[in-house]
Amino acid sequence: MKVSVILPAAGLGTRMKSQSAEHTGTNKKQFMSLEGAPILLHTVRKFVACPLVTEVLIALRGADLELAAELLSQETFAKPVRCVEGGESRQNSVENALAALDPDVDIIAVHDAVRPFIDSETIVQVIQQAAETGAAIVGIVPVDTVKQVQRHVVRGTLNRDRLVLAQTPQVFRAALLREAFRKAREDQFVGTDESSLVERLESVEVTVVPGSDRNIKITRPSDIELARLFLAEEKRKVQN
Ligand SMILES: Nc1ccn([C@@H]2O[C@H](COP(=O)(O)OP(=O)(O)OP(=O)(O)O)[C@@H](O)[C@H]2O)c(=O)n1
Ligand SMILES: C[C@](O)(CO)[C@H](O)COP(=O)(O)O
Numbered sequence: 001m002k003v004s005v006i007l008p009a010a011g012l013g014t015r016m017k018s019q020s021a022e023h024t025g026t027n028k029k030q031f032m033s034l035e036g037a038p039i040l041l042h043t044v045r046k047f048v049a050c051p052l053v054t055e056v057l058i059a060l061r062g063a064d065l066e067l068a069a070e071l072l073s074q075e076t077f078a079k080p081v082r083c084v085e086g087g088e089s090r091q092n093s094v095e096n097a098l099a100a101l102d103p104d105v106d107i108i109a110v111h112d113a114v115r116p117f118i119d120s121e122t123i124v125q126v127i128q129q130a131a132e133t134g135a136a137i138v139g140i141v142p143v144d145t146v147k148q149v150q151r152h153v154v155r156g157t158l159n160r161d162r163l164v165l166a167q168t169p170q171v172f173r174a175a176l177l178r179e180a181f182r183k184a185r186e187d188q189f190v191g192t193d194e195s196s197l198v199e200r201l202e203s204v205e206v207t208v209v210p211g212s213d214r215n216i217k218i219t220r221p222s223d224i225e226l227a228r229l230f231l232a233e234e235k236r237k238v239q240n
Contacts, residue, residue, distance in 0.1 A: 003127055004105045005047045005169075007058045008093040009040050009068075009113030010086025015219050029218055030113045031067070035231045038071060039218060042116035042231070047109075048077050050123045055079055057100060058113065059086035059093035091190055091197075095181050101174070107131055109171040110194050114218040117230050123169060126209045130171035134204040137171070137195045138211035139164035167211045170194045176204055 013029035030040040040058070047053050056077075060068050062085045072081055084100045086093030094110055101108065107130055111118065122138055129136035142163050148156040170193060172180070180197040184190070191197050195206050218227055 001052070001106045001131060002054045002102075002104060003052050003107045003109065004101050004174075005053055005056045005109045005111060006094055006097040006101075007040070007043060007047070007056060007111055007113040008086060008090050008097070010059050010061045010064075010093040011090065011114075012061075013114075016221060016224075028061075028064070031064070031071075032218075032224070034116075034224075034227055035235065039116050039227070040068070040113045041071060041075070043111065043113050043118070044072075044077070044081055046116065046118050046120065047111065047123065048079050048081065050120050050127075052124055052127045053079065053109075054105075056081045057097050058083045059097045060084070061086060089190065090192070091184070094194060095185075098178060098181060105174045107171060108174050108177050109169045111169040112217050115168055115215055116218070116227070117212075117214045117216060117234075118169065119212070119215075122209065122211060122215070126169050126171050129207050129209050130173065133207055134176055135172045135195070135198050135206040136209050137193075137206055138167040138169055138215065139208040140167065140211045140213055140215075141165070164208050166193055166195060167215050167217075168193070172198055176201065 009030045016029040031038045044056055047056050058068065060083055065083055068083050084097050087096050107127060109127060126136045126138050142160060142165055146158045146163060147154045148158060176198060180201055183200060184197045198204065198206055214230055216223055216226060
């Protein structure tokens with residue numbers, strides 16, 4: 001089974017504002033240095049280390065391709081790690097990467113480059129589930145009550161038993177993901193994750209694999225403090 005991992009890493013990090021960490025070359029959050037390595041590199045390492053993964057493809061801003069190549073060349077990976085130019089939206093970035101994958105890929109996993117705390121067991125579980133049923137994503141149950149609002153006025157309370165917060169990896173049979181992107185383009189549908197594109201197809205149901213609240217998407221300055229803590233813990237575990 002050939003499993004390709006797409007890491008969208010072409011975002012601008014506007015919510016991070018670039019104030020809270022030491023940087024390596026550019027001020028985008030995926031290049032922020034944590035424990036001596038950029039966040040992007042921590043994420044790449046997690047997927048390269050997973051036994052089910054065949055290759056990793058990173059979607060980057062055109063202006064960052066050279067920097068990324070330089071960073072990646074400083075490390076020897078046991079599997080192919082390639083870069084491709086991303087797009088203006090996350091969806092465009094993933095679409096560009098999809099177009100760069102070989103036609104013989106069986107399974108495609110998409111994972112935010114800025115979620116470096118994904119663990120190997122979860123990667124394996126979600127890949128196996130997608131291989132079996134066609135589509136699987138990682139998700140966690142919300143711990144807050146979720147309200148529907150309209151201009152700051154509450155219009156309803158959602159039943160929490162039926163809610164999940166979607167994380168990544170989001171994993172699909174390759175033909176299914178390609179069809180979902182084709183249909184999204186045809187209908188001019190834009191989603192914030194791959195699952196929302198696949199959910200529009202009637203041929204498959206997306207299964208949720210339990211994730212972890214440690215699998216954070218580094219988004220705002222306060223996430224950096226948490227990321228440092230998690231990384232320090234990971235380092236301690238490796239040493240023990
Ligand atoms: N045009 C884009 C936009 C986002 N991403 C990637 O999608 C992931 C999740 O997006 P998010 O956390 O929202 O990152 P940014 O878009 O960089 O953040 P912001 O919305 O704060 O600008 C990140 O790894 C980001 O680099 C991408 O590849 N291409
Ligand atoms: C894909 C994702 O991380 C799932 O939670 C999320 O939808 C990305 O959203 P963003 O607003 O582009 O960060």
